[in-house]
Amino acid sequence: MKHLFDDERTKKYLLHWARNNPPVDSPLHLATFFFWNSGTAEQKSQAGMLRALLHQILDQSPGLVPIVFPDIWAAVYSRFLDRERRKTKSLPMLNTWKLQNLKLALKTLAKQTQMPLKLLFLIDGLDEFDEDPEDLIGMVRETIACGKGRIRFCLSSRPWVIFEDSFGQFANLKMSNLGKMRANTAFQRLAEAEPETTDQLVQEIVHKAEGVFLWVRIVVKSLLSGMRNLDDMSDLWRRLELLPKELEPLYEHLVVNIEPVYLEWVSKVFRIVQTSRGFDYTTNYLEIHQSRSPARRNPLTLIALHLAIAENFDLKAARAAKPGPLRLDAKPWQHN
Structure with missing residues (x-):
């Protein structure tokens, strides 16, 4: 999905669609979201997805904010005027990012015609969504219907039956590494x-x-x-x-199935990575992760790992030598 988003051909074809389909010559906005089931609640929830998508679109066209969030805009603007009258420095924030409000905002964005737009939402990892997939599917279908040809979705997932049944009739491809x-x-x-x-x-x-x-x-x-x-x-x-x-x-x-000759080397690598993450089976896990240890502040880099496992490493010679590629598949003694 990241490749599709970054590839210039994607933008080229989408611009052709935006310019040549009613309403013609409409601006094109893209927004992405990558579900991650090992992340925070926002990274695997519908509310988090909607906040991310809406923020990206509204950041590209701030003039849409009063249209998409009219009540919030009115309240914030009123507070702004009140702050100006009172000459105070702070502007109290409104805690209104509830799922119901976000769904309504996306629906409003899809239906609005004051600012002609073409929208593409790229959403990766539907199978890592942590809530009811039927609700997510319903949101996608409703948004497409409200957009009346002005909105497209590009979705990715493992081949779950529920997603194949819901989106199988649309253009699709199955990826493999064969x-x-x-x-x-x-x-x-x-x-x-x-x-x-x-x-x-x-x-x-x-x-x-x-x-x-x-x-x-x-x-x-x-x-x-x-x-x-x-x-x-x-x-x-x-x-x-x-x-x-x-x-x-x-x-x-x-x-x-690691060959015995490499077991000592592998053990060293595992132990270094484990220690760098602040996890040691001989100490208390929570104490380490709640502390501000150097390992927690400075993640292990590839070059640091290489230096840690390279025996008899000559730093002076390495600095004098012409730099070469660091191969991820090589053992420390195989690097030039």
């Missing part, structure tokens, strides 16, 4: 020999992934390794079945 596997010579030979079974294998990967790119990446890497070892189709299916579907068991599977 390009690397399809481009592999061994896979192409296998596809020529057993096209039907190979296609079934690919479809099973997509089905099991449920939109989790990391899972697909790990699975594809395992299957490509099998193909290089000349595994037959039954071996590849076995590999796929052995990999856990959920991410946490998959992490455990990956850790268990």
Whole structure:
């Protein structure tokens, strides 16, 4: 979703739509929201989403504020005039950001025609929404209906049935990370020999992934390794079945399969990252997280981690050397 928002082609096509569809030559405003189920309440709630979207649109066109929030605008303006009369410095804020008010504001924004606009809302991670998905779906549908062709949504989610049933009739695409596997010579030979079974294998990967790119990446890497070892189709299916579907068991599977020669190095990395986050199993978790320790104020950077695990690191030589790329996949002794 971030790629779609940043890509110049998105804006190019949307500007064409804004200029050539009634009302023609309308300004185009974009707003985004990324649900995050590990974040704060605002980052996974409908109220948080609406506040973010409305703020972005109104920031682009402040003249919409009296239209979208007429009551709040009138109250704030009245208080402003009263403050001017009394020559006071402070302006009391109104605590009016309730979900009902925010829904009404979005509906008003969608219906208003005083300021012709075309709007695009990009909302990522519907499956990480922490409330009733039916309510979110209803809000999207109502906004589209009120906009009468002036509003578009671009939504992303894991392939949950409720979202597929609600939005499946609209233009959509399903993402997977299978390009690397399809481009592999061994896979192409296998596809020529057993096209039907190979296609079934690919479809099973997509089905099991449920939109989790990391899972697909790990699975594809395992299957490509099998193909290089000349595994037959039954071996590849076995590999796929052995990999856990959920991410946490998959992490455990990956850790268990680390080669013994790297275990000490991996242990050091885990311990450094763990300590940098202010978490130590030998001390009290709450005491650490409630304190203002240096580790809490200064997050661990990639270069700091590299310096921490690099044995016999020569800082003077490194400063004198021509800088080169720091590869994330390399061990400390492999960096130049």
